[in-house]
Amino acid sequence: xxxxxxxxxxxxxxxxxxxxxxxxxxxxxxxxxxxxxxxxxxxxxxxxxxxxxxxxxxxxxxxxxxxxxxxxxxxxxxxxxxxxxxxxxxxxxxxxxxxxxxxxxxxxxxxxxxxxxxxxxxxxxxxxxxxxxxxxxxxxxxxxxxxxxxxxxxxxxxxxxxxxxxxxxxxxxxxxxxxxxxxxxxxxxxxxxxxxxxxxxxxxxxxxxxxxxxxxxxxxxxxxxxxxxxxxxxxxxxxxxxxxxxxxxxxxxxxxxxxxxxxxxx
Amino acid sequence: xxxxxxxxxxxxxxxxxxxxxxxxxxxxxxxxxxxxxxxxxxxxxxxxxxxxxxxxxxxxxxxxxxxxxxxxxxxxxxxxxxxxxxxxxxxxxxxxxxxxxxxxxxxxxxxxxxxxxxxxxxxxxxxxxxxxxxxxxxxxxxxxxxxxxxxxxxxxxxxxxxxxxxxxxxxxxxxxxxxxxxxxxxxxxxxxxxxxxxxxxxxxxxxxxxxxxxxxxxxxxxxxxxxxxxxxxxxxxxxxxxxxxxxxxxxxxxxxxxxxxxxxxxxxxxxxxxxxxxxxxxxxxxxxxxxxxxxxxxxxxxxxxxxxxxxxxxxxxxxxxx
Numbered sequence: 001x002x003x004x005x006x007x008x009x010x011x012x013x014x015x016x017x018x019x020x021x022x023x024x025x026x027x028x029x030x031x032x033x034x035x036x037x038x039x040x041x042x043x044x045x046x047x048x049x050x051x052x053x054x055x056x057x058x059x060x061x062x063x064x065x066x067x068x069x070x071x072x073x074x075x076x077x078x079x080x081x082x083x084x085x086x087x088x089x090x091x092x093x094x095x096x097x098x099x100x101x102x103x104x105x106x107x108x109x110x111x112x113x114x115x116x117x118x119x120x121x122x123x124x125x126x127x128x129x130x131x132x133x134x135x136x137x138x139x140x141x142x143x144x145x146x147x148x149x150x151x152x153x154x155x156x157x158x159x160x161x162x163x164x165x166x167x168x169x170x171x172x173x174x175x176x177x178x179x180x181x182x183x184x185x186x187x188x189x190x191x192x193x194x195x196x197x198x199x200x201x202x203x204x205x206x207x208x209x210x211x212x213x214x215x216x217x218x219x220x221x222x223x224x225x226x227x228x229x230x231x232x233x234x235x236x237x238x239x240x241x242x243x244x245x246x247x248x249x250x251x252x253x254x255x256x257x258x259x260x261x262x263x264x265x266x
Numbered sequence: 267x268x269x270x271x272x273x274x275x276x277x278x279x280x281x282x283x284x285x286x287x288x289x290x291x292x293x294x295x296x297x298x299x300x301x302x303x304x305x306x307x308x309x310x311x312x313x314x315x316x317x318x319x320x321x322x323x324x325x326x327x328x329x330x331x332x333x334x335x336x337x338x339x340x341x342x343x344x345x346x347x348x349x350x351x352x353x354x355x356x357x358x359x360x361x362x363x364x365x366x367x368x369x370x371x372x373x374x375x376x377x378x379x380x381x382x383x384x385x386x387x388x389x390x391x392x393x394x395x396x397x398x399x400x401x402x403x404x405x406x407x408x409x410x411x412x413x414x415x416x417x418x419x420x421x422x423x424x425x426x427x428x429x430x431x432x433x434x435x436x437x438x439x440x441x442x443x444x445x446x447x448x449x450x451x452x453x454x455x456x457x458x459x460x461x462x463x464x465x466x467x468x469x470x471x472x473x474x475x476x477x478x479x480x481x482x483x484x485x486x487x488x489x490x491x492x493x494x495x496x497x498x499x500x501x502x503x504x505x506x507x508x509x510x511x512x513x514x515x516x517x518x519x520x521x522x523x524x525x526x527x528x529x530x531x532x533x534x535x536x537x538x539x540x541x542x543x544x545x546x547x548x549x550x551x552x553x554x555x556x557x558x559x560x561x562x563x564x565x566x567x568x569x570x571x572x573x574x575x576x577x578x579x580x581x582x583x584x585x586x587x588x
Contacts, residue, residue, distance in 0.1 A: 002295050007354065008376065010347055123344055126372065211276040224280050232287040239294045241346045255283060262279055 004238050013124035019135045020188045021230035023142040025222035027181045028201035030157045041198035042091045043185040046072040046098040048194050051119050052105035065186040073182035077175045122193030122245030135187050192245035199249040207256045210263040225255050307441045310353040312361035312370045313340035314558045315420040318570050322455040323434040327444050337560040340367045357440045363388040364417035391419050422487035427459040474586030480529045484555040520546045527584035529553035551580040
């Protein structure tokens with residue numbers, strides 16, 4: 001067995017990494033095509049509020065992060081539905097607002113040990129069994145719902161009004177996609193960290209979109225890109241003692257650059 | 267690749283990607299290998315004082331890994347996967363506990379399962395609460411959270427001697443053939459620590475004041491031992507930023523008690539001590555909580571005892587001892 005798999009937590013990190021790298025770009029594709037890339041980052045920042053609450057109340061921070069980001073996702077979609085504010089402004093408010101809330105809660109928890117950096121930039125040695133079970137459940141949920149509602153998701157992502165006219169319950173579906181995104185983001189933060197999860201959700205999708213493939217193939221392509229990024233990134237970070245989240249994102253950026261060169265010549 | 271079908275081009279790209287990353291992965295997993303470990307007993311320690319004590323107790327027979335690198339506070343540190351592997355390969359792992367090295371508390375249970383002899387230092391001593399001065403009952407291994415206790419036990423020379431003793435015993439248990447050597451090493455260093463204790467108690471006997479202002483509340487075991495009164499700017503955990511209100515309060519106390527020197531720590535910023543010193547016209551002096559030595563300090567030949575001695579000299583200056 002290679003040295004890297006001797007440690008139990010590295011095996012856990014690999015399993016978690018593989019699950020994440022398959023579902024994150026699937027969700028990401030639906031967000032990117034509707035110009036909602038910032039959503040991932042916003043939900044990640046809201047997750048930090050959940051982490052802070054979890055640390056303060058001494059419960060499982062990942063579970064409270066899932067709850068916080070899901071609530072925020074619902075709120076954001078509600079506000080967007082009112083059409084009173086630009087979608088982008090709503091995201092900006094949630095992104096910075098939640099950071100403010102998180103910092104205040106963390107300052108209230110003084111005297112307690114907040115290993116905040118491990119949440120901000122990911123820490124694969126902290127993945128526990130609960131995290132893995134949650135991720136596995138989410139993995140099944142995301143794959144099943146995309147398989148069942150593929151056509152509806154597709155329609156809603158490209159043309160909400162057209163989909164609505166065609167009898168698709170656009171608002172409910174939107175909400176569903178965003179909630180899936182929220183849960184995915186919170187569960188992925190152990191691997192790549194709150195500040196970098198947005199990158200993993202967006203970069204492989206943008207890479208895939210340059211090849212002008214069908215929607216279905218774009219998803220497949222972006223999943224392959226993110227799998228390669230996560231696996232190569234984990235290997236590089238282990239053997240060269242680098243931060244895992246950052247290394248994974250850098251590999252995915254390198255793949256993006258390569259794809260940009262390859263597709264540019266037309 | 268102009269004119270090529272999008273799908274074909276994408277498949278080619280993916281194939282190239284797979285080949286390149288496959289080669290990279292194979293190359294690094296075979297090329298990057300660790301130094302072959304030598305025959306000595308290996309011990310990992312979470313941070314400087316423990317690594318130093320272990321080096322003293324183990325002597326030539328033990329190879330000591332200090333996990334938190336020089337100049338880094340162990341509370342802010344996060345081990346890399348390779349660090350964890352190194353710890354797992356060692357015979358003994360010692361860490362402080364009580365929230366000083368949260369990463370070590372997290373990995374300790376798995377280490378024990380894989381056969382590493384693990385010592386949590388704070389579980390062997392009666393700890394002070396992080397909130398009040400009342401000593402708490404020793405709760406041992408049940409206390410994993412560490413929020414409530416003061417972890418800075420190595421700053422009391424007598425408790426340090428106790429730790430050296432514990433390390434010597436653990437080494438003897440891991441390597442019975444050399445148990446006698448470890449015992450004599452640790453009792454020799456224990457005697458040096460006892461001498462340090464004598465220096466502290468006589469040096470701090472006749473002082474103009476017993477009040478001292480420190481940047482963070484790390485010196486309570488020391489203060490309890492020698493009957494000093496510590497006024498900390500921030501609490502037990504050094505990561506906190508003091509509120510402006512707290513700085514104002516400490517400034518007022520410094521003026522009231524006409525304190526001449528404010529202590530700062532080398533690894534943390536000295537700005538807060540300087541702010542208070544400017545307000546009150548006091549000077550600043552260094553008081554090293556020894557959570558780690560910088561590379562420069564190590565190169566200059568400093569170690570636990572010499573740093574504690576310069577701490578004592580600065581304390582005597584600040585407290586006007588004769």
